[in-house]
Amino acid sequence: MKRILTLLLVLITISYSNAQERCGFDIMHDKLMSSDTNYGNHVQKMNAHWSAIQNAMINPLGNYIYNGYGQEYVIPVVVHVIHTGGSVGTIYNPHDTVIDNAIDYLNQTYAATWPSYVDTNNGGVRFPIKFVLAKRSSSCGSTSGIIRINGTSLSGYSSDGVKLSGSSGASEADVKALSRWNNRDYYNIWVVNKIDGKDGTSGSFTAGYAYFPGANDTIDGTVILATRMKAGFSTLPHELGHAFNLYHTFEGDGGGASCPSNTTCSAQGDLVCDTDPHKRNASTCPSDAAYNTCTGLTWANAYTHKNIMDYSSCRNRFTSGQRTRWLDALTTYRPGLGSSIAALDTGANTIAASCTPSTTTHNPYNMGIVKVALSDMTSNSTTSQYANPFGYTDRTCQQRSTMIQDKSYTLSIDGGTSNNQDVEVYIDYNNDGTFGTGENVYSGSNATTFSTSYAAPTSGVTTCTPLRMRVIVDWFNNTITGPCYNPQYGEVEDFSVLFKPASDTVTITNSITAGSNPTCSAGSVTFTASASKTLSSPSYQWYLNSAPVGSNSATYTASSLSTGTYYVRCLVKYTGACYSDSMMSNVIPLTVNGTTVTPSVSIAASSSTICSGTSVTFTPTPTNGGTSPTYQWKLNGSNIATGSTYTTTTLSNGDQVSCVMTSNATCA
Incomplete structure (x- = not known):
């Protein structure tokens, strides 16, 4: 029996090593591009935005983006484990520790600190981001950020998992509907048993997939096999690359049949200019010295065969161009993830509001709230045709603006682009649950974007306590009558604000x-x-x-x-x-700069025996002298000359010649 067990373990190891992993991003992306007009238009706008940045050589994020050590963004994630009834720790229901380790590996991959990957001194690139399992739930309670749901109630899930391109399995939308948190405040990751009937233990399989920003809220997020949700498996960082606008590095290779077009790197291929165009490396790893047939250069030219966004078996890095594109996607299209406080421990919450409005007409008119920015909060949203529930979202537990009394800030609100709207903003200054006199802080009319200077009040406001801020938007032909108004076509969202006392106005650096x-x-x-x-x-x-x-x-x-x-x-x-x-x-x-070295010098004379008045030349031989060492020659201990040699005709019997070398070696 012992011999049989050993053989089975060997066979399992071989099965994993021969498995060929692929990503389902291209399938789902292409499907949405052809079937979802809103998504297709959004991708075109994102590509045009990126092309404009590249062509104008604009860096909208500041210089920190180039080395990755400026502002750090903390992104709350929720892992939804859709298991099949097995106990925690079984193959399709991974233990919390396994998930924790996978998130740690994800962070180390983006920080270029994973031990077996290249670091920042050897070709790696650090992203100023950190993924953290959510600590605040959508209802203001505490959470571990790991949600476990039995998916066997869905037809086909137990046997085939999620249906991607096959004919069997549960629909993606149904699986995600079992557990889904607001994708503006949390990034959702679904851990599933199988995709198209394959669990990733043998043969060719789809390991996971994700969506670009702009996918419908009901499907946005990452799907990953339970067998790949582990530290050291590059599936998770690969899919999170897609989630923030990274294409495969082989984008446009026709399924591996042809070289991607790349005459304009910012508009073709993966749209990143420091990766080389290439055909996909399907679970293989060409040597650095081998030639990329699409460029005629060796793979060592850009090491694209080792890029996380390839399919190779030796993925270990991102590029600085990918970092710029990734962070642009975060700050432009998913800013709410960067400003969300859902990764912080729970604390004091805003008191309940006396009323919760809702939109009266669910509609396709693209009216509502797209983005609200105030102080350190930039919260993106969705217009009312996608809002759930109709027209009202309470985000007080996830989005907070912190301000100091008597300081001024810019309040900006973006609505849908199709129709002009009115906007009203209220803050419950006295924290009584209602918006009373003096608490209507801004009114805007007949526009799609609004901006104003907001001065935090010096009195009449509760400090050090999260207060409710309400933003109401509706069609400009309607009249917003107050804080409990139900928009016809627009939307209502609540956020929290916290005022620090004016005594804290001394800027601390x-x-x-x-x-x-x-x-x-x-x-x-x-x-x-x-x-x-x-x-x-x-x-x-x-x-x-x-x-x-x-x-x-x-x-x-x-x-x-x-x-x-x-x-x-x-x-x-x-x-x-x-x-x-x-x-x-x-x-x-x-x-x-390098290892510390010890400089030394020896000297030799052109002749060891001379007559009085005869010329003799002394020549130094430096060790660790650097590129331009200097010399001080001494006669009987006194300085006598400088230069690379010393020649004299005045020596007397018993004179002593010595040399002091000053090295310019970097670490001498």
Whole structure:
């Protein structure tokens, strides 16, 4: 029996190693492009927007995007495990630890810190993002971010899972309807048993798929096999690439039959200019020295065969161009994920509103709320024809704007683009659940976009408590009569705002300075964090690249680093005017040039025995002298000359000639 068991384990290992993984993105993307006019138009607009950025060489996100160490976006995710009744820990119902490890692997892949992948000093690229399992539920309660649902009630799910392109299995929409959270505040990941009857343990199979921004709310998100929701399997970071507008690097290869067109890199292929056009590598890994038949260059030219968005078996990196496109998608088309507070621990919530409006006419007129931005909140939404429930969404637990009394901020609201609308904005300043006198803070009329300067009040407002803000939009020919108005065609959304007292108006900055920089691998550099005012109960967390380092101290010493460039920053937490607060420092690049070397020099004379008055030349032989060492010649301990050689005719018997070399080697 023991021998049989061993043989079975070997066969299982071989089955996994021979399995060929593919992605279902192209199938679903092409299907929507041909069947969903709204999606098709949205993709065209996204591509035009991207092309304009590339052609004008515009970087709308700021310079931080190029090195990935500026503002960090925290994205709440919800993992919906659609199992078949098996206990937690079985093949189709992975344990929480497995899912936690998969999310950690996802983050390390995007941070270029996964141990077997290239880091930022060897071709890797860091994204300033972090995926976190949600901690706030859609109803303001606490959650683990992992939801488990038995999917056997759906016809065909137990035997075939989700139907993608096959003829059997449960429909995608039905599976996702079992558990789906607002995709404007959470990114949804569905872990399923099978796709088209295949579970990923043998043969060729679809490992997962995701949608570009703009897909209908009922299907937007990622579907992934339970057998691929594991650390080290590149399916999850691959699909999250699609979720933020990354095509396959082989986009346009005709299923692997032809080379993608690439005369204009910003408008053809994967629309990214630092990846090479190529045919897909189906579960293979060509050598770096082999030639890419689509470019005539070796794969080492851009290492596209090792890109996460290929199909190869050696995927281990993204490019800086992909990072720019990914972050542009986040900030332009999924901004609510970046400003959502659903990844924070639950705290005080807004009190219930006295009324909850709804849209009276479900309609296709593209009227409603598309985006609301105020201070640190940028929340995207959907117009009323997609709103659920009709026309009203309470987002007070997920979207919050934090402001300081007597400061001014820009309030902007985007509506649908087809019809002009009116807008009214209310804030429950006294936190009594109603919007009374003096709480109508903005009115706009007969437009599709609105913008105004909003001054946070200095009095008459409850501070340090989340307050309800209501935004109502409707067709301009109607009259919004008050905060409980039911729009005919428009939409109502509630958010939370929090005012800090004016006493906190001193802008706090956290800056760090470095000692000797650049340094060498055997050297050390000390960094010091300094706040612009005295903080209450400060604590410090230092980061080297994206990894936490050091101790809870205002100083951090980096030492014994290998050659390369590193990025150091410090997060300071402190007790603020309202609650625990934090601030991130500036980023300092630390350059480590190489191994410390010891310079030395020896000298030789043109003749070892001379007569008085005879010329003799001394020549140095440097070790670790660098490219341009300098020399100080000494006669009997006194400086006598400089230069690469020393010639004299005045030596006397017993004179001593020596040389002091000054090296310009990087780490001498």
